[in-house]
Every structure is written in C-alpha cells, then in structure tokens.
Amino acid sequence: MTQTTAGETRFQTTIDADDKVEPRDWMPEGYRHTLIRQIAQHAHSEVIGMQPESNWITRAPSLKRKAILIAKIQDEAGHGLYLYSAAETLGVSREDLVDQLHTGRQKYSSIFNYPTLTWADMGTIGWLVDGAAIVNQIMLQQTSYGPYSRAMVRNCKEESFHQRQGYEIMLTLSRGSAEQRALAQDALDRWWWPSLMMFGPPDSESTHTEQSMEWKIKRMTNDDLRQKFVDMTIPQAEYLGLTVPDPDLVWNVEREHYDFGDIDWDEFWTVIKGHGPMNRERIQHKVGAWEDGEWVREAAIAHSEKAAARAADTIDARGAA
Amino acid sequence: MSYSVPEVPGQDIAADDAPRSSSTGWPLWEVFVRQRRGLSHVHAGSLHAADVETALQNARDVYTRREEGVSIWVVPSGEIHATDPYDADAMFEPFADKPYRHPTFYEIPDEVGYM
Ligand SMILES: [Fe+2]
Ligand SMILES: [Fe+2]
Numbered sequence: 001m002t003q004t005t006a007g008e009t010r011f012q013t014t015i016d017a018d019d020k021v022e023p024r025d026w027m028p029e030g031y032r033h034t035l036i037r038q039i040a041q042h043a044h045s046e047v048i049g050m051q052p053e054s055n056w057i058t059r060a061p062s063l064k065r066k067a068i069l070i071a072k073i074q075d076e077a078g079h080g081l082y083l084y085s086a087a088e089t090l091g092v093s094r095e096d097l098v099d100q101l102h103t104g105r106q107k108y109s110s111i112f113n114y115p116t117l118t119w120a121d122m123g124t125i126g127w128l129v130d131g132a133a134i135v136n137q138i139m140l141q142q143t144s145y146g147p148y149s150r151a152m153v154r155n156c157k158e159e160s161f162h163q164r165q166g167y168e169i170m171l172t173l174s175r176g177s178a179e180q181r182a183l184a185q186d187a188l189d190r191w192w193w194p195s196l197m198m199f200g201p202p203d204s205e206s207t208h209t210e211q212s213m214e215w216k217i218k219r220m221t222n223d224d225l226r227q228k229f230v231d232m233t234i235p236q237a238e239y240l241g242l243t244v245p246d247p248d249l250v251w252n253v254e255r256e257h258y259d260f261g262d263i264d265w266d267e268f269w270t271v272i273k274g275h276g277p278m279n280r281e282r283i284q285h286k287v288g289a290w291e292d293g294e295w296v297r298e299a300a301i302a303h304s305e306k307a308a309a310r311a312a313d314t315i316d317a318r319g320a321a
Numbered sequence: 322m323s324y325s326v327p328e329v330p331g332q333d334i335a336a337d338d339a340p341r342s343s344s345t346g347w348p349l350w351e352v353f354v355r356q357r358r359g360l361s362h363v364h365a366g367s368l369h370a371a372d373v374e375t376a377l378q379n380a381r382d383v384y385t386r387r388e389e390g391v392s393i394w395v396v397p398s399g400e401i402h403a404t405d406p407y408d409a410d411a412m413f414e415p416f417a418d419k420p421y422r423h424p425t426f427y428e429i430p431d432e433v434g435y436m
Contacts, residue, residue, distance in 0.1 A: 006407075024406050041326040074386070081383050085367045088349070094369060095346045107326050151366075158387075200326070208328065272326075300371035301347065307372060 015216055020146035023089040031215050034208065035145050036090050037106065038217065043083035044101045044108040048282050050076050052116040053125060061119060068165050069122060075158045082154050086147040102287050110268060111198050113276030120173055120180075120187035126166015128188075128195040128233065134159045135229045136199065144216035167236065174240040181241075188237065189245045196260075197268045199226040205265075230258050349398040350376040352383075354390035362394050370395075 007026025014021055021027055050073050057073070060066035084094055100106040111129055116122070137159065140152040173184040200222040203209060212218040220228075237244050248261035270276065347369040353362035365384040370376035376395040384390065404412055420426050429436055 022406065024403070038326075045326065074382075078383050078386065081368060082366060088367070093346070109326055154366075297347070297371075300375065304372035 015144055018144075018216070020149060021144050022146045028215075030211070031217070032090055034212060034215070034217060035148065036087055036092055038212075039083055039087040039090075039148055039151075040092070040097045040100065040106050041108060043080045043087060043097070044106060045112065046076050046080035046083060048101075048108045048112045048286060049129075051282055051285060052112055052114070052278075053122060055116050056119060056122050059119070060122075065122075065169070072126070072162050072165065075162065079155050079158070082151040083148075086145075086151045089147045098290065102283065102290065104274065104283070107272065108282075109198060110271040110276065111194050112282060113271050113278045114190070114194055115278055117190075118183050118187060120169070120183040121191070123166050123169030123173060123184065124187040124191045126162050126164075127170055127236070128166075128191050129198070130159055130162040130166060131233060132195050132198045132229050134163060135225055135232070139218070139220045139225060142216075142219045148217075170240050170242075174242060184240065185242050188242050192245050193263060193267075196226055196230070196263055197271075199223075199229065201265065201268070202263075227257055230260055234258055347371045350380070350395040351398050351401055352376075352380040353394040353396070354380075354384055355392040356389060357391055362392065365389075367398060 008028075011021065011025065011027055011031075013019075014025070021031075053069060053073050053076075057066060057069055060069050084097060087097060088094060097106070101108070116125070134156065137152050137156050141149055141156060143149050143152065170184055173180040200206060203221045203223045206222055209218065209221055213221070234244065234249070246261045248259065250259050251257075252259045271279070274280075348371075349367055349369055351367050352365045354365045355362045365380075368376065368379050368383055370379050373395060377393055380393045380395055385393070416422070
C-alpha cells in the first residue's frame with residue numbers, strides 16, 4: 001500500500017465514523033481547498049460584518065446600548081480571528097487570506113452589502129442576521145474538520161447574546177410610539193429577504209453542496225437551514241406584532257413547516273457579484289484600515305526585533321564575563 | 322454571524338486562490354488558558370503578535386472576554402512538537418493489549434465491598 005492510499009483509507013474511515021479530521025492528517029486536496037475557501041470567507045464575513053453595525057456606535061440611543069453594541073462588534077472581530085486561525089491550520093497564511101479579500105478573489109456574505117439606515121437596523125441585524133448565523137453555525141459545530149468545529153463551538157457560545165440584544169431592541173421599539181413601531185417594521189421589511197438569502201442559493205442550483213455533505217463539511221442543505229430559520233423566526237415576529245413582508249407566507253399543516261414566497265435570486269447574484277448597494281464602500285473601508293495600520297505593524301515588528309537583539313547582547317556580555 | 326458564500330458560476334476559483342503575497346506578518350502563537358485555579362492550561366487557539374507581551378494581551382482580548390480564564394500561556398507555534406498521526410497506531414497500540422493495567426481486569430468478590 002502506498003502512503004496516499006493508506007491516508008485515503010484513514011480519511012474515509014474518519015469521515016464514516018463521524019470523527020474529526022485534524023490538521024496533520026492526510027486529506028484530499030479538494031477537501032482542503034473547499035475548507036480553506038469556506039472558512040476564509042466565513043472569517044471575512046465576520047470582519048466585514050463589523051462595518052454596518054459600527055456605523056451606529058456614535059448614534060446609539062443610550063450609553064447602555066452603545067456599550068452593548070461595542071461589545072457585540074468586538075465579539076465579531078473575535079469570531080473572525082478564531083476562523084482565520086482555523087484556516088491557517090490548513091497551510092495558508094493570514095496575509096494571503098486578507099489579500100484575497102482585498103482584491104475580491106474571496107468574498108463575504110452578501111448580507112453585509114446592505115446599508116444600515118436607522119437604529120432599528122441594529123435590532124433587526126441582531127435578531128435576524130445573527131439568528132440566521134446561529135442556525136448555520138450550530139450545524140457547523142458538527143463539521144468534520146476539527147479546528148473549524150471548535151471555532152464554531154466558541155462562536156455559538158457568543159451568538160446568543162447577539163441575537164437576544166437585537167430582539168430586545170425590536171421589543172422596545174415595537175412597544176414604543178407609532179413612529180418607533182414604524183421604524184421596526186421598516187427595518188424588518190428591508191432585512192427579511194436578504195436574511196433568507198444568507199443561506200445561499202437553493203439546493204437545486206447549489207453545485208458544491210453534494211460533495212460538502214459527503215465530506216461532512218456541511219451537515220444540512222441550504223434549503224433545510226433556511227426552512228429551519230423561517231420556522232423559528234415567524235413566531236418571534238408575531239410576538240413583536242410585526243408583519244413579515246411575504247404575502248405567500250402560510251403555515252402548511254401537512255408539512256408542519258411554513259411555506260414562503262420566492263426569493264429574488266437575481267438580486268442575490270447581483271450583490272454577490274459586487275453590485276450591491278454597499279460592496280464598493282465595504283472593501284474600500286477595509287483596505288483603507290489595513291493600509292492605515294501598516295506603520296503600526298511595522299513598528300511592532302521593529303520593536304520586537306530590537307528587544308530580541310538587546311536580550312541577545314545581554315546574554316553575550318554575560319557569557320564573555 | 323454567518324454565511325454561506327456561493328461561488329459565482331463560471332468563475333475560475335482554482336486560479337483565483339493561488340497565493341500572491343508571501344507571508345511577512347507577525348509570528349503565530351499558540352494560546353493555552355487555565356480556566357480556574359486547580360485546572361491545567363488547555364489549548365484555546367492561536368493568534369498573531371509581534372512579541373510575547375502583545376501576544377499575551379491579544380490572547381486576553383481574543384480568548385478570555387467572558388471570564389474564561391485566570392492564566393494564559395503563549396508559545397511560538399514553531400516550538401510545539403507533536404507525534405505523527407501516521408504513527409498513532411504503533412505509538413499508542415501497547416496500551417490496548419495490556420488490559421491488566423486497568424482495575425476492571427481483576428475480579429474481586431462482591432462481599433469484599435468497594436475497592
Ligand atoms: Fe454575531
Ligand atoms: Fe459572529
């Protein structure tokens with residue numbers, strides 16, 4: 001038996017047993033490649049996802065809300081870091097992944113290419129966008145790649161706070177003045193469909209799903225995850241007294257699921273290809289922040305090299321004495 | 322948050338993914354966190370930092386935002402040495418064929434009581 005064959009057998013045995021694949025194990029190139037791209041794009045999404053929310057830090061309606069929003073955004077930075085670390089175990093460098101984002105060769109979730117127009121958007125993002133994230137990431141805790149799975153366990157622990165603080169904002173608004181209720185409804189109207197698009201194209205058009213399911217990178221299909229999200233969310237919207245902007249939405253007694261209307265996939269592909277309302281601004285801002293930080297990164301390296309040289313000199317001097 | 326980011330049909334991903342920049346950034350550190358006194362440090366993840374001081378500070382910010390730890394170790398990733406996964410069977414096999422190392426190997430009459 002050649003080593004590759006032994007590795008292949010071992011890999012398949014691991015997958016079949018629902019065991020985790022770890023970084024130094026042999027793995028098919030396609031598996032490695034799919035994971036690098038998926039984990040990197042997940043990381044990019046966490047990082048770019050800070051922008052629409054940081055837009056409201058200075059305008060949060062109270063000090064309490066401001067502190068909460070800052071803490072949530074800091075968590076998202078942490079999520080990005082857990083994920084970049086997981087991707088790096090597959091043999092890619094952080095700089096390269098960041099460069100791929102900056103040059104548009106890797107993407108991030110389409111949801112972050114929409115503008116945050118009112119304070120109610122902070123509520124809706126926490127409730128719906130983090131809510132959709134939770135559905136997806138709970139599934140990904142079961143992914144076959146160990147470091148990705150561990151990053152998801154860590155993420156999920158923090159997401160619950162994100163969703164609850166968002167829903168609480170929506171509760172406050174929906175119990176407020178007519179104007180506040182209108183803000184909440186308007187935000188739901190704008191974010192509902194993009195939130196459903198977060199789960200990706202329908203299974204019938206999702207070319208990579210089958211292989212990802214076989215490798216157990218994904219454990220549920222896009223459509224199944226989307227259905228789960230809709231079923232969970234509708235009662236929450238009803239409790240708020242808000243109307244989901246879908247005239248076709250109806251409880252299907254036989255299926256015991258909600259039926260919902262057609263998603264505008266043309267809009268989805270337009271945004272993914274870079275023509276959403278905020279695509280250009282998001283990347284410009286990200287690249288600008290990276291370039292502005294260049295001198296800090298260089299200074300930190302220079303400082304550490306100097307400190308190391310000084311320490312070495314001290315040891316030499318002691319040795320000579 | 323989260324995310325299924327699909328591929329745009331017709332786009333050549335393989336060509337796109339080729340590394341273009343070489344790695345010149347901060348070194349990688351492995352982070353170990355002691356959850357509370359009396360427990361061992363456990364691997365939490367990794368991060369990049371220019372030196373040990375900033376590695377410890379970043380580790381605090383990234384891995385202990387919710388009282389997950391009372392002590393942190395950071396170790397340069399290159400300094401970690403590991404067993405080879407291919408040798409795992411041979412390396413750990415001796416334990417499987419020595420059942421007499423385990424207490425359940427021995428039959429003690431019930432009358433003797435808990436032992
Ligand atoms: Fe979140
Ligand atoms: Fe997140």
